[in-house]
Amino acid sequence: MSFLEMHDVHKRYGGVVALRGASLSAERGEVHALLGANGSGKSTLNKILTGVAAPDRAEISLDGEPLRVARPQDAHEHGIAAVYQELSLIPDLTVAANIALAFEETRAGFLRPGSIRERAEAVLQRFAAAFRGRLPVDVPVAQLSPGEQQIVEICKAIARHPQVLVLDEATASLHAAQVEVLFDVVRELRDAGTLVIFTSHRMGEIYAVCDRATILRNGELVGAVDLAETSEQQLVELMVGQFAGAAEAAGEVVESHTVGEQPVVLTVEDFTTSRLQGISLEVRAGEVLGLGGLAGQGQSDLLAAIFGAERHRGGRLLLDGREIRVRRPSHAVKAGIAFVPGNRAREGLLPVRPILENLTIASMRGRAVGVGLLRQRREIAAAQAAVEQLRIKLGSVRDPVSTLSGGNQQKVVVGKWLLESPRVVLLDDPTKGIDVAAKEELYEVIARLTDEGVAVILNSSDDEELLGLSHRVLVFYEGQVVDELQREDLSRDRLVASSLQVVDR
CATH class of the missing domain: 3.40.50.300 (P-loop containing nucleotide triphosphate hydrolases)
Structure with missing residues (x-):
């Protein structure tokens, strides 16, 4: 024994x-x-x-x-x-x-x-x-x-x-x-x-x-x-x-189409926070822009600041060429910016509430009638559409979201934003703690979003995932962008060298 x-x-x-x-x-x-x-x-x-x-x-x-x-x-x-x-x-x-x-x-x-x-x-x-x-x-x-x-x-x-x-x-x-x-x-x-x-x-x-x-x-x-x-x-x-190769599946997202001269959807100009020092970037329609570098160098801070979850001291945001003011997350949501946080339990879900509410909460305003009334049948239909689209494994949409596995919980976090038809999706380590099969399904969602012209900014602690998914990677070091790697330059050696600020690459 x-x-x-x-x-x-x-x-x-x-x-x-x-x-x-x-x-x-x-x-x-x-x-x-x-x-x-x-x-x-x-x-x-x-x-x-x-x-x-x-x-x-x-x-x-x-x-x-x-x-x-x-x-x-x-x-x-x-x-x-x-x-x-x-x-x-x-x-x-x-x-x-x-x-x-x-x-x-x-x-x-x-x-x-x-x-x-x-x-x-x-x-x-x-x-x-x-x-x-x-x-x-x-x-x-x-x-x-x-x-x-x-x-x-x-x-x-x-x-x-x-x-x-x-x-x-x-x-x-x-x-x-x-x-x-x-x-x-x-x-x-x-x-x-x-x-x-x-x-x-x-x-x-x-x-x-x-x-x-x-x-x-x-x-x-x-x-x-x-x-x-x-x-x-x-x-x-x-x-x-x-056999399911996550890195290979990730690569198919980028190989499915090229960004080319697609219009710029989101522009960040000289963003400064307590952790960030003058970050500027552009992301185009259908592009996955990766944020690389060692963990904790400002990647998550940038995503939180764009979404209005962290205050920025200076800089501008432009959506489709027009300046927008994002002082809080509700401003970002109204502008068409979605955010999938790294800590889904604390920041992405209402753990004790039903799956139905977690899926529909971000988009329910658009389905309200009269003086903000909701129709249960319409809410259930919206939730079921997300469940089917993301293949969420559940018993009932009325079950608490905490009864789902980690991968299915993450699908709920993503699914609530798909119902909003966002222009920009911010992904902060979205596959952390989920398995190979769930990762591939999430990669399919990202591919579908980019095919529809959505701009995606991705922070990932998995270098292979970052390399496979991104059209470009901005490398962060101590709150600054220190390198930009184009698709043809992307390799693990180049990314690691840049992240560590190794001069001779």
Whole structure:
């Protein structure tokens, strides 16, 4: 019997069957990948192990003893800790205070600040390189970059000294250097006997740190493999039933048509914010303009500023040659600018509201009659049109959007803007945390938008995706555009060299 055994695990969310008899067996001292397409049930299986979700039926044992985890606290008591893509940090508290939530050391019922700081420093020290050598012990979490916040979330889990550590898309917000630091710590934990269950859609990461893999498809176990003996193509075939090359699929978007001398749709002139220094650009009808460079160099800030979600200190926006004033997102929406944020749970969705409302909220004004009244039949028809167009897998449009898989949630974020027929679409890392098949479907949507003359600005943490999708790439470095790579110049070597400001290319 393996150290961790999960057998015959079933879970249904309303009309959606998330798990139908799934299984997982893993040993102490290994990094075990849990893989599958979005909607395959891997996150649900992780949530059942960590007490976030209750199974309809399951047989689970840990170290030979039956395990019943009804809530996260039960998981903590059995030495199980988890890190998810969505953070559980308190932004206004310091890093040390957030990490302290993992152990809450007290004396006579009172917290001991000195001891808390020491323990926080001890776990942060292992990730010092991810913070560029400085330990932000007393810094409020809200002041950290998304990647640094994710590292703090990981530190919080490690501070529990778990015997099972679940990393569910925990690297999605990290840049390459931070991932390497995390992997060094993961290897230390593995060598010390910790079982690490690792979920990621980045194949390079799977092969870099994992020993074995369990693959789910449609809520069922389809294979458990030794990664040293399994190719990437074989893994993808197990996950989606056929080989699907995301980079190749991305390339087809650009190859399907050329921009040529299409008219300029959006012009940004000398945009300046607290992070940006005089950004200027043009994007044409049917063009995908990529924003490249190392993570956190101002790409997301530019998209937020164009959409009115971040204040700009200077500069102008022109849409179809006419100046527009965007002081808040509602101005951008009215002008025909759509924004798909990187953090879909926090910025793109109303998690507890129905799928119907999430799909129709951006465009409902155009369907209102009389004094702003909505007709339910018309709203349902609009939502169903988006569901069919994007092939969103769901039970009912009245189910909470939180019941959907990550990939289907992202389709909802995109779908609400398709109902608005936008002139410009801003995509901030739109495929983060979604699988190969869902990526290809999103690429098809981008292709359809560009065929219709929509201008697209894309920020992506996946270099291959950025290279495959973009007609041009603007390279950002410390809030400035330092290079512009035309289609004929686009290569991974050129992009990396430019991102790192390597002079001799």
